[in-house]
Amino acid sequence: MANHNPWPDEGNTGHIWDEDLRELDNPPPLWWMLSFYAGFIMIIFYTLYYPVIPLTDKTGEFTKGMAGWTAIEEYNEDFKVLKDWRVAKFADKEEQLAAMSVADILKDDELRQYAVATSKVLFGDYCAACHGAGGAGNPNFPVLADDDWLWGGQVAQIEASIKNGRIGNMPARGMMGNLSDEEIDNVTDYVIALSEGKGSDPQFAAGKAVYAKGMCLACHGPAGKPLAPAGAANLTDQVWRFSSDRDAIRNVIANGVNVKKNGEYIEGTRQAIMPAFKERLPNADVNVKRLAVYIHQLGGGQ
Amino acid sequence: MSEKQSETASKSGTDHSVLGGVETSNKNLENIGVELLPVHTGGTVHAKRIPGTFRKIKWILASFWLILFVGPYLRWDGHQAILWDLANRQFHFFGLTILPQDIWILAMILLFFALLLAASTAVAGRLWCGYFCFHTVWTDVFTWLEEKFEGQPNKRQKLDQAPMSLEKLKVKIPKHLIWLLIGFATSFSFVAYFTDAIDLWARLFAFEWGSVETTIVVVLGLSTYFFAGFLREQTCIGFCPYARIQGAMIDTQTVVPTYDQDRGEPRGRMRRVKPGEEAPDLGDCIDCNLCVAVCPTGVDIRLGQQFGCITCGLCIDACDSVMDKIKKPRGLIRYASLQEFTGKKLPAIWKRPRVIVYSAIMTFAAGAILYGLATMSPIDVKALHERSPLFVQMSNGSIQNKWTLKVVNKGAEVMQAKITIGSEFQNMEYDVSPAVLSVQPGTVGSATLLVRIPRRDLTEANTPIDIMVEDVNNPQIKTTYNSVFIGPKPR
Ligand code: SF4
Ligand code: SF4
Numbered sequence: 001m002a003n004h005n006p007w008p009d010e011g012n013t014g015h016i017w018d019e020d021l022r023e024l025d026n027p028p029p030l031w032w033m034l035s036f037y038a039g040f041i042m043i044i045f046y047t048l049y050y051p052v053i054p055l056t057d058k059t060g061e062f063t064k065g066m067a068g069w070t071a072i073e074e075y076n077e078d079f080k081v082l083k084d085w086r087v088a089k090f091a092d093k094e095e096q097l098a099a100m101s102v103a104d105i106l107k108d109d110e111l112r113q114y115a116v117a118t119s120k121v122l123f124g125d126y127c128a129a130c131h132g133a134g135g136a137g138n139p140n141f142p143v144l145a146d147d148d149w150l151w152g153g154q155v156a157q158i159e160a161s162i163k164n165g166r167i168g169n170m171p172a173r174g175m176m177g178n179l180s181d182e183e184i185d186n187v188t189d190y191v192i193a194l195s196e197g198k199g200s201d202p203q204f205a206a207g208k209a210v211y212a213k214g215m216c217l218a219c220h221g222p223a224g225k226p227l228a229p230a231g232a233a234n235l236t237d238q239v240w241r242f243s244s245d246r247d248a249i250r251n252v253i254a255n256g257v258n259v260k261k262n263g264e265y266i267e268g269t270r271q272a273i274m275p276a277f278k279e280r281l282p283n284a285d286v287n288v289k290r291l292a293v294y295i296h297q298l299g300g301g302q
Numbered sequence: 303m304s305e306k307q308s309e310t311a312s313k314s315g316t317d318h319s320v321l322g323g324v325e326t327s328n329k330n331l332e333n334i335g336v337e338l339l340p341v342h343t344g345g346t347v348h349a350k351r352i353p354g355t356f357r358k359i360k361w362i363l364a365s366f367w368l369i370l371f372v373g374p375y376l377r378w379d380g381h382q383a384i385l386w387d388l389a390n391r392q393f394h395f396f397g398l399t400i401l402p403q404d405i406w407i408l409a410m411i412l413l414f415f416a417l418l419l420a421a422s423t424a425v426a427g428r429l430w431c432g433y434f435c436f437h438t439v440w441t442d443v444f445t446w447l448e449e450k451f452e453g454q455p456n457k458r459q460k461l462d463q464a465p466m467s468l469e470k471l472k473v474k475i476p477k478h479l480i481w482l483l484i485g486f487a488t489s490f491s492f493v494a495y496f497t498d499a500i501d502l503w504a505r506l507f508a509f510e511w512g513s514v515e516t517t518i519v520v521v522l523g524l525s526t527y528f529f530a531g532f533l534r535e536q537t538c539i540g541f542c543p544y545a546r547i548q549g550a551m552i553d554t555q556t557v558v559p560t561y562d563q564d565r566g567e568p569r570g571r572m573r574r575v576k577p578g579e580e581a582p583d584l585g586d587c588i589d590c591n592l593c594v595a596v597c598p599t600g601v602d603i604r605l606g607q608q609f610g611c612i613t614c615g616l617c618i619d620a621c622d623s624v625m626d627k628i629k630k631p632r633g634l635i636r637y638a639s640l641q642e643f644t645g646k647k648l649p650a651i652w653k654r655p656r657v658i659v660y661s662a663i664m665t666f667a668a669g670a671i672l673y674g675l676a677t678m679s680p681i682d683v684k685a686l687h688e689r690s691p692l693f694v695q696m697s698n699g700s701i702q703n704k705w706t707l708k709v710v711n712k713g714a715e716v717m718q719a720k721i722t723i724g725s726e727f728q729n730m731e732y733d734v735s736p737a738v739l740s741v742q743p744g745t746v747g748s749a750t751l752l753v754r755i756p757r758r759d760l761t762e763a764n765t766p767i768d769i770m771v772e773d774v775n776n777p778q779i780k781t782t783y784n785s786v787f788i789g790p791k792p793r
Contacts, residue, residue, distance in 0.1 A: 029536070109736065132690065132691070133690040134688060134689070134690040134691055136690045136694075137691070143691070143694060143695075145691055145694045145702075145704070146695060146696055146697065146702070147696050147697055147702075234697065237697030237698065238695055238696070238697055238699040238757075239695055239696070239697050297735075297750065298704075299694050299702055299752060300694070300702075
């Protein structure tokens, strides 16, 4: 910075660098400056009025400023307005859902769409953990998007399944628990053949005999197809409850589903329990119906 | 850089650069030929108004903005001809209804005009600023009114300095009222493009405006009044980004209002030569300062093209009128490029690379707009393939895919959309619910589609299928959506 100022008249501030680089004093128009200063005054006002100071007071509350305003309170208020609006706007629809049976809801186009649209989040929160997003299923958990239903695919049956839950039940080694390892092998081959439509081939006659001896037909039906949906799998179709792998199928026949001895699950048995959602869901009498309608339209409702 | 290299570099530099022959070792701006031109900061510029060619052109171009005020009252088919219906997400433009799905056309329109701005600036400088910009136009109208109320610039200056008095208020108040009225008309017209204009008037007199309308009209109206009435050239000089962008788009081939220094200098007042005195050797500029007096941004164009200049051409009018009076040829200040003054000829417009590139992009955008408008169909279908699960194994061995179909009705009548599937598979089955989808005009309807194909028929994991949608009421309205059927990897 030079002390000596070769340009005394041009109104520079006397700050000169590199011999000729100098700072001039060119004030902007007065009103610009006034608004600039007004900005500073606003800072003081803001600091006092709004929660600017990041300290807590004695009660552990954050300082709120004179206005007592906080962003989260404003958010909550706004959100409440939105929520109230939503509740008010759809109150009649909710009432209808509560009053009507699921079968009737399904018939009412508008109501059905409403039920489906309001179920996505609910399904994600309560169902998708086991049944997968969109009912895609997970290993050992049933797919909801197909047309194979253990307990029935009509919307009222789906509703009942959600509401009261379902407990799978299949004895180990046949109804009497008396099938030998060889017999189990034979019947395994037989049920696989059933799903391929080759059940009456002579080579599976041994397995077919075991199917009768083990009284499998009591639940799975004389031809591998249950007479009514009561939890037993349809053995003639292409959908397997647990896995289409032969070892897995054999294991289910050998150790059953949910088989307990002295109150403990026996080793190797499949555990298959769907909890009752009437206790788990909030606002269950409406939400169970909503979910039943939603699941019904995933791809295979009957 | 080695010494040798730098030597050649500086040599070629002196040969070709515009700074050729200029001493650059000293950082002093004056030494390298850069001059700091003054910017007007001394209060309101009161520019003189004089008639002329450019003045006329300015009025004609400015009158385009009158459309802004008339636009909302045009009717078409019983509704407002130009309406941005935000609530229903529709844009009406006479017979056209543009829905959000077509908004890319709007993007093309924006692209077109952005490039038009670039191209016109490359050719003839800040044409937008000087003639068309709403700030320039509104300011022009405001100062024209000011002159009507307060008189010539010198009178206005005196009035501004005079102490507050009843007389002064008598002149000032009507002017401000008219300004505010224009501000209101401007903001009202703006809002009227987003809601029915006539209804807006009706609700104004019934005091039924909502807070949104009121805020926009008041804020926009007051800022019109403030910007055009008070900020004026400060906007262009101080904070309008276009001023900087466009300044940067001007090059040596751009024609802009330029003072012909070779012809005008040395300037001086014409005097009678007294006997015995030698006549001074003067250029054509008589130093009347008229070009400065008429400049709306207070620029002295004789110092060269500079960033305060919005290239409005008014100084050309002024100078031409003076040249006419002293019987010299016009054009001491004229539209010319820097290149002309260096003696080189300007290449033809279509040979300048920037013009070529800009016009190519503009042509593309214009083509896209025409294509978009020409092919705009009254029906639009989107098929969203279910992602989880992508496909489902059904009990009879078929594979099922699920789609959610969105059918947009862009027409004016209710549509009964019927959905059918075309594919190569004989054993394909499908369900659509609802079987016939009825869609209200300007809305979107949605249907669920389930398609099943026996697994043994699938030879690929992905097979194309066509989803065809047809309006039962109006069978020529139809469209096909090409989608893919997804199955497991073939065994
Ligand atoms: S510089 Fe900006 S405000 Fe000024 S006339 Fe041009 S575009 Fe308008
Ligand atoms: S110098 Fe001339 S062209 Fe530029 S703004 Fe002023 S009057 Fe307009």
